Amino acid sequence: MTDSSNNVPVQPLYPDAGTPVPLPRLYLDAPLPDRGRFGPWIYGNFVATLDGRIALAHPETGRLGVTASIGDARDWRLFQELAARADVLITSGRYLRDLRLGAAQDVLPLSSKPPFVDLAEWRVEHGYPRQPDVAVMSGSLDFQIPEALFRQGRRVTVLTGTAAGDEAVHRHERSGARVMRISAGGAVKGDDVARTLGDMGYRRAYSVTGPYVLHALMQAGALDALFLTQRHRIVGGEDYSTITAGPVLTPPADLQLQWLYLDAATETAPGQQFARFSLEYPPSSAHADP
Numbered sequence: 001m002t003d004s005s006n007n008v009p010v011q012p013l014y015p016d017a018g019t020p021v022p023l024p025r026l027y028l029d030a031p032l033p034d035r036g037r038f039g040p041w042i043y044g045n046f047v048a049t050l051d052g053r054i055a056l057a058h059p060e061t062g063r064l065g066v067t068a069s070i071g072d073a074r075d076w077r078l079f080q081e082l083a084a085r086a087d088v089l090i091t092s093g094r095y096l097r098d099l100r101l102g103a104a105q106d107v108l109p110l111s112s113k114p115p116f117v118d119l120a121e122w123r124v125e126h127g128y129p130r131q132p133d134v135a136v137m138s139g140s141l142d143f144q145i146p147e148a149l150f151r152q153g154r155r156v157t158v159l160t161g162t163a164a165g166d167e168a169v170h171r172h173e174r175s176g177a178r179v180m181r182i183s184a185g186g187a188v189k190g191d192d193v194a195r196t197l198g199d200m201g202y203r204r205a206y207s208v209t210g211p212y213v214l215h216a217l218m219q220a221g222a223l224d225a226l227f228l229t230q231r232h233r234i235v236g237g238e239d240y241s242t243i244t245a246g247p248v249l250t251p252p253a254d255l256q257l258q259w260l261y262l263d264a265a266t267e268t269a270p271g272q273q274f275a276r277f278s279l280e281y282p283p284s285s286a287h288a289d290p
């Protein structure tokens with residue numbers, strides 16, 4: 001699909017089935033909370049096929065990536081609009097490693113490409129810095145922070161565990177990042193991420209990462225909302241990623257549908273649906289209280 005296809009409207013289905021609405025600004029103008037369960041409102045976003053694939057292994061390198069058979073330009077526009085609403089993006093060590101290998105889809109949003117320049121302008125008009133800040137979740141600290149993030153004036157914070165070695169910590173600090181050991185051990189806990197970002201003054205945090213970070217956030221009850229594009233397509237494959245990975249969630253994460261839009265099929269592309277869910281955590285669950 002080309003970007004001009006953004007002229008095709010989408011059909012609201014839930015909570016009210018109404019007349020078609022334009023795709024651009026669908027997520028940019030939607031009212032969103034600015035307070036979540038533990039501090040900032042934390043939201044994630046995925047595009048998945050009907051068989052649940054969010055990434056497929058490259059046939060030669062074996063590296064996982066979002067293929068053109070999974071994502072499309074219309075979903076990418078909404079992904080960027082959600083980034084425009086954030087104070088801080090949550091990314092991962094894996095993403096920054098992929099970026100160096102050229103396997104990531106783009107530099108971290110907001111994209112500087114022409115179809116998205118309106119988003120940076122929207123931010124400035126609404127009193128935000130042109131680009132959201134960046135928080136990197138990593139146990140290994142085995143990545144390099146792109147210089148471009150600092151040139152864009154973004155504050156970069158690395159969130160890691162107490163097991164992180166001093167040498168790697170100092171390397172990231174020398175590059176201009178702040179490194180915080182926020183949880184005991186190697187991995188960081190989702191509620192520690194949320195509280196830390198809240199203490200830093202952030203009100204909305206957008207997780208642009210994959211299944212492991214989402215798992216950490218949900219396990220701690222720290223994910224407040226999930227935006228999910230489901231492409232009306234099945235791709236199969238033996239080596240793929242899906243929305244979340246990690247131990248069985250106990251209790252499971254239950255979600256409540258907030259809205260649903262149909263993006264109808266065209267002659268050249270399958271249909272897809274754009275959903276927003278809120279996360280419902282039972283008060284009696286093992287999750288820590290806010």
Ligand SMILES: NC(=O)c1ccc[n+]([C@@H]2O[C@H](COP(=O)([O-])OP(=O)(O)OC[C@H]3O[C@@H](n4cnc5c(N)ncnc54)[C@H](OP(=O)(O)O)[C@@H]3O)[C@@H](O)[C@H]2O)c1
Pocket residue numbers: 045046047048053054055063064065066070092093094095137138139140141142143159160186187188189208209210211212213214216241
């Ligand atoms: N279709 C979509 O919407 C979509 C969205 C996002 C990602 N993807 C794709 O999904 C694929 C898989 O992504 P991924 O498996 O790499 O998932 P990921 O969850 O983005 O990243 C995993 C990395 O995050 C860090 N991490 C995760 N949980 C952590 C924790 N609790 N504490 C500290 N660090 C933690 C680790 O970094 P260290 O190794 O540095 O410790 C780990 O390697 C990628 O190909 C990506 O492109 C698709």
